[in-house]
Amino acid sequence: MDGNNSLKRTDATIRANRERIDCRQARSDYWLKPEDVDVFKDEVKARPKGKGKASIPDPADEDSNDWQHVPESDPTAICIDRWRNAGPEERKKMFAMFSESGLFLTACRHGFVLLICDMIRSGELMKYPLAMVNKLMDVYGSNIACGYDIGCAFTKTLASSSLGRRARELYLRLLTGAFHGHSHHRGCQLDYHPQYIKGIGLTDAEGCERIFSASNAIASGTRHASKFHRHQAIEEHFSFWDEDKYAALSTFLYNHYREALAIVQSWPAQMAQFRSQLLVTEADFELYLEQERQYLSSLTHEPxxxxxxxxxxxxxxxxxxxxxxxxxxxxxxxxxxxxxxxxxxxxxxxxxxxxxxxxxxxxxxxxxxxxxxxxxxxxxxxRPEDEEYKLVKDSMTERAYRKALDDLELLIVKRLLELTKLNMSGTGYQFRTQIAKALQRRSEAIKNALSRYNTHASKLVPPRPQLTWKEIVEYSFLGEFTLLRSSRSDIREQKWTQPAHREAMAKYFKYHRACEEIDRLNVEIRRLWTAIHDEAAQSSRVIGELSVSNPPLAAELRRRWALRSSVNGVHLSRLRRIQSMPGFSGNCSTGVRERGAHTEHLVSVSSDDVIVQEVIGQDAANAVIVDEEEVLQDFEGMTDFVLSIVE
CATH class of the missing domain: 1.10.287 (Helix Hairpins)
Incomplete structure (x- = not known):
């Protein structure tokens, strides 16, 4: 889930116009009503000034001399300053000229849109994700994993809200997206990045970014529309998006299965190489992760x-x-x-x-x-010549070194996020120009911060290696800045800090996520197979019944079913390709819906895809051609059909 402020709607009073009264409501079940969202508007209390947040001015500004060092005791404090939507509610104001300032959206891992709500005269307030989570728990029940670019900060908000107890009982798990996670504090990554969370598979939790990249194209048509017509345009866009995603569903399953199999099948050879070169076992990688957590925990409080x-x-x-x-x-x-x-x-x-x-x-x-x-x-x-005095002075040098590293890390992360905006689809020319100027200033600030870091690094005993531009850019992606910090115990000789061991550890967790992905795909493949079988059986029965009682409606349904059955035929072809993959471990036999829907129409057969094709063929063979006079004679039935479509 995530928010996007492209689909704004200008308030009619700003244009000195009176908006036409339109009482029509949204027709789909995408939308959460504003009153359902406002139930959670008081869940996040306003923070007193000077408490609960770190004041971090931009080191790129010349007047930023008051640097309040962010305590490492709370990694989310750093994330709050990096992510605008994680900050205090009072910062998330929106221009008064917009009645609706954007959308907050939830999608499944396959790209289907699940829920939408309007962000009304505000930025990304916490009431929007809280309302989404509440609805998700109502519909899907337990064992839900939800990706959010500020999953670390939102976890605390959810735990302290009225939904906290229910979320714990239903085992709701929040995480950050695979891309956004690399810009979070390393402590957040170990707890919230998909790579380290059991059961997530190879899901990147970045689907909203892909959806918004497409929905930005309709922003020009919603800016001055009425409330209903804005909703109508958004619904039509996402309805087509979901149809497109359904047509590509078997491709999604095929590509993910192929990727996961490649990782799983290459792992034995890689592990044999790790054993011979690094002298490690699989248990060592879990130990490395725990050691890193303990090390970061030891840095949270200064004795x-x-x-x-x-x-x-x-x-x-x-x-x-x-x-x-x-x-x-x-x-x-x-x-x-x-x-x-x-x-x-x-x-x-x-x-x-x-x-x-x-x-x-x-x-x-x-x-x-x-x-x-x-x-x-x-x-x-x-006195300065005393041994105790000298020891403390040396430790204070480490303090200055850590602060210089924090400055450098913050600037690099900001640069990374600005580069992302610069390459984002739909970014206007003026916005790009402003970002380019900011990057130019930021680059100069980074050079100064890098110089300060290298100066303090050289004063340590023994001195830390000097960093180059190329190295710090790589660190911004790998999230390894924390490992550069000098600690009270030298960790440079620990195996988990060494590049070869860290690369092996990353591949180990990637392998386990791939195994989970295959388990998940085996379930999803059989569900799609069963859904196609059920749909074909039900459509054949309904069209056959309507051919007698309501021929015009039967003809329309047959026309729509022809398109759907063509898509399903492509799905079946791709599912067979998955089934023929070396290493496929799933089951392509037809299952039974857990809730028992349409089970009375299922036929137990050995080759379900053949039956599906036979049903489709029978539908085509039994098609009834209705001439114009028959349609006119049954005008009343056609009217009922049109009304049913509208409903």
């Missing part, structure tokens, strides 16, 4: 003892900067010296300097004494 030592050394440095003796000496010299022109003004300024310096001295003395009491320091204060 209190270390924080006190850092603060103590900073207080000593601040105390050393307080030049109290010099300020007092200057003031005394002026007070008892020879009176000259401007002497009174100089004495006044020296007095102010003495007062300011004395205040700073008192504050520094108080802070230092308080920290000495907390650290239980007895005797003389630390």
């Amino acid at each position: 209190q003892e270390d924080s006190l030592r850092f603060n103590y050394v900073e207080a000593l440095e601040e105390l050393a900067k307080t030049d109290w003796e010099n300020a007092r000496a200057v003031a005394n010299k002026l007070a008892y010296g020879t009176v000259r022109e401007g002497h009174a003004k100089a004495v006044l300024e020296a007095g102010r300097h003495v007062c300011t310096t004395h205040t700073k001295l008192q504050n520094a003395e108080t802070t230092t004494a308080h920290l000495e009491n907390q650290l239980a320091i007895q005797g003389a204060r630390w």
